[in-house]
Amino acid sequence: MGALKLEDLPHYTYDDYKHWEDRWELIYGVAYAMSPMPMIKHQKISSNIAWQLNEVFKDCKKCQALLPVDWKIDDETIVQPDNLVICHKPLHEAYITKAPVIIFEVLSKSTANKDLNLKYNLYEKEGVKFYIIVNPDDRVAKVYKLQNGKYIKVCDTVDERVKFEIDECEVEFDFSKIW
Numbered sequence: 001m002g003a004l005k006l007e008d009l010p011h012y013t014y015d016d017y018k019h020w021e022d023r024w025e026l027i028y029g030v031a032y033a034m035s036p037m038p039m040i041k042h043q044k045i046s047s048n049i050a051w052q053l054n055e056v057f058k059d060c061k062k063c064q065a066l067l068p069v070d071w072k073i074d075d076e077t078i079v080q081p082d083n084l085v086i087c088h089k090p091l092h093e094a095y096i097t098k099a100p101v102i103i104f105e106v107l108s109k110s111t112a113n114k115d116l117n118l119k120y121n122l123y124e125k126e127g128v129k130f131y132i133i134v135n136p137d138d139r140v141a142k143v144y145k146l147q148n149g150k151y152i153k154v155c156d157t158v159d160e161r162v163k164f165e166i167d168e169c170e171v172e173f174d175f176s177k178i179w
Helices: 040-056 112-126
Strands: 024-027 028-035 065-066 070-074 077-079 082-087 102-106 130-135 140-147 150-157 162-168 167-176
Touching: 024 065, 024 112, 040 065, 040 082, 040 102, 040 167, 077 112, 102 112, 112 150, 150 162
Parallel strands: 102 130
Antiparallel strands: 024 028, 024 077, 065 082, 070 077, 082 102, 130 140, 140 150, 162 167
């Protein structure tokens, strides 16, 4: 018996996805369960990120911080980043279609491989300007910035303040407040 190939897996589309119960992501037609629900530490960090993003973008008329919402990239790829910032008005009530400018993914044992590899490459390809991978166990956030179509690591931070330049605004995010 040979190795499992991508074409051997069931292939799904948005029409399938929108009828599923619970939380799922669909990446290149492959379904990924988003369960069990994240641990308390994960939720606390994500909540602290959301609070701070709301604060730093409160005066920006263009950008807004969101908690997990469907980002429908195409008919075969729908993801739900933990925390994100968009600088456009969504065209749909159920999901966004344009790339966020900032995405935070808080690692958990069940999603770490997907966040570190599959989503890293997907977000890079889709033009997400900043990708931040937050590791609750190590208490380190890895900040990546898209330059010339590739992610370049800006820093590994525990408690630094990092500036994000987005369109006309520049905001500073204090990583010491997320833990």
